[in-house]
Amino acid sequence: MTTNKYALLSAAALAAAAFVGQAQAAATIVINNINAAGVGFNDATPAAPIGGNSGTTLGQQRLIAFTHAANIWGATLTSSQPIVINAQFTALTCTASSATLGSAGATSVFRDFANAPKSGTWYSYALANKLSGSYLGTANAAQINARFNVNLGNTGCLDGTRWYLGLDGNHGTDIDFVVTLLHEMGHGIGFQTFTNGSTGAFLSDGVNGYPAAWDHYLTDASTGLTWAQSTASQRAASALSVDKLVWNGPIVNNEIPNVLRQGNPGLIVSGAASGASAGNYAVGEASFGPALSTTPLVGQIMPVVTSTGTLDLACNALTGNSALAVKNNIALVSRGTCGFAIKVKNAQNAGAIGVLIADNAPGAPAGMSGTDPTITIPSVRIEQATGVKLLTALAKRSRTSSGVVATLGIVGTRYSGADAQGRMMMYAPATFASGSSVSHFDTTATRNLLMEPAISGDLTHNVIPPYDLTFRLLQEIGW
Template identity: 75%
Template sequence: MKSSEKNSMIKTAFGTVAFAGALLALAGQAQAAATIVINNVNAAGIGFNDSTPATPVGGNNGTTIGQQRLIAFTHAANIWGATLTSTQPIVINAQFSALTCDSASATLGSAGATSTFRNFANAPRTNTWYSYALANKLAGAYLGTANAAQINANFNVNLGNTGCLDGTHWYLGLDAAHGNDIDFVATLLHEMAHGLGFQTFTNGSTGAFSSGYPSAWDYYLTGSATGLTWANMTAAQRKASALSVDKLYWAGPLVTAAVPSVLRQGQPGLTISGTNAGTAAGVYAVGEASFGNPVTKTGLSGQVMPVVNADGSLSLACDPISGSAALAVKGNIALVSRGTCAFTVKVKNMQDAGAAAVLIADNAAGAPAGLGGSDSTVLIPSVRIEQAAGAALLAQLGKRTRTASGVVALLNISGTQYSGADAQGHILMYAPSVYASGSSVSHYDTTPFPNQLMEYAISGDLTHSVIPPEDLTFRLLQDIGW
């Protein structure tokens, strides 16, 4: 039997569109098929120890902000504890602190394994890194220092303050009724999954294995351009596949088998026609929004009307519109540009002007990703289209009148391919054309419908389930050994 070896901590981040002192105290314990121990490492008066009075909300009966945060954490831990199986306790060091944010976006949390292990007793694969908690489960023993934390989890203490996703706060209820705020339980479930092993320990920006060895994750992460898993690619091939947009998928058998029971059959698309469509006529791929009404098989049809700046370029639609601009989009499908403000802001402005739907033209080349964000007041459907598609439409829309364009858009669902999966039924992984540290590779893509817990950006319609028929998170963890 080879001795076990460990590796350094890796962290991943859960962000919106875009999940102090070392006062160590046992805050809570969740018990079921696995025992999860939560260590509150915040100093007095901070984060989980915040003594600010709070009114009970959504089944959370805590009377201070800190108590409610701990109760929500224990609730999420109970969900994972009832789902996992392990004879070894799973210990999480948890805290609130200042994380990256600005007025329009925020990193909600970060989490990861404190160590990784290979070549331990009962390891399914040799010379392969496993997250600390999973290694303990597989070994049937506590590796490293007894009762050491296997997961570090950190959450944004400034959320909702001026300059940090202004006006959007943590929702600490246990019922998912978060409205326009951020569901803390969903964020907790997401971050704990990372710590349990929902991540690679291979460097996606360089393609280099950690200390020369692959992660358990890398045996299922597959690039369609090569047909190889990351475990069998060269570093250069791994680096390229991390930027391949829609050509990186998960080949694990349990996730793939569950895709038909979780993801919608049929993919969204945009068909352009009409008397003035000209060279813009045709069928286009789109990225769906995680907010508003979804695109349907029946579909929605209407004339496309652009919102433009004085120079004729597409507007960012970050401000409300009125007058002739509002009259033009009323009852029609508005065309605006991506950039500067949140997708929800753009679509809400168009909805307020009376638009029936919104097309958001990308500001960079590449296949259109989904539109992240959450706003329960947005009801109309919206999609992202490629930069080239937006330019082609704008060129044809130069022939429009003030209220009509003769360019007709049909948004609908068609085909048999599952939304968020490739043609063979493998769920796609997040591989944007610009590498995003902490987000790329170690998340599902943004295109699955319904939205999945382990997409890189939180969605407003998430449930608190981690299993089919709602979610594929646990199936992936089972693929790697859970």
């Protein structure tokens, strides 16, 4: 079954377990805690109440946060059938600088049931139940499997970052568990395609393949075809098209002006020493630090380099000539090894007024994920080729000056995260990312959206405009 990663998500079949609680409003959401005693949602480690969460153990606080998030979705959705979620904390992929926060997906899909809006089309379990007005499959079977990373905050798993279990959004440098829960439940109730993005193959019933509800709206801007109309090879190419995969549905796209920022980030390189690097460039924005604005940041570019003259990763504190170079200038560093926010914070600590992070692989610049409320300078991601051009132009610099000037700001009238025709862009990086590609909004969206592939520190606990487009997309497919 297709599953989706968040900040980097996948679910296997989970065993049935005891009923724990439910959130009830326009839709009833039932949470099945399937953790063993003393683990995850049953962790008895004492915990002080925090941010409106009154639990006194770690497990209690996790369940209270889950119920809070379920109440938000329950008040937004409408269904006569309960939405049952099997949930657990377990070990998920981690490194010291990145982590899979959670994963979720529908346990089953259905087609051609009573009241199905489109024939020959797969719908997620919870949505199929809502549309049919009956409980399809086995009565009271879970429609969603959800897992969350039990090791977050431990040494070797996104070091220095923990789950924030408060209900007030004041997570600081930690990961807001409520936001993660809202994201994962979004996937489970239908924010995903069941078509294989890597091969383009429709999900098969064992005899024939059929499109997902999503595929009637996912559109390749270069061919003008929806995924339901395309061949498998066309769909596979579309999933790698970077900025050509769009959502062609009126409910979502009509709301874009109410949610997304008008204007896109851009870099202008100029100055007496800019040479062949002079020109205008598209950039990827950071989810942390101050947003770019129509009042541009202007400064000289100074690279941070290694002993061999290549761009440095800036994963450690900048000292000596590196610190001298970036002070009061815009630092140029390389992507890789550590998180984007770490690089920017190191440059900020050395006195930089902004940061350009050159990609370490070819492709259009995407956004930069990360969370650090102490970052006060803007930063952007640039293409690998742009970084090479700049480093060549900067070869004749002094220790404190380069004569190569960067102007960073917001330009134009196109909405950030939409294409030139005003259609919402979907996540289609040049290298396929299993569990992330296709079934998320594109990372160029500003404001940041709940259903982007990586978490952002400025997300709220809202799923509707003017804060978010998630529920509008779910309405498009039948909610």
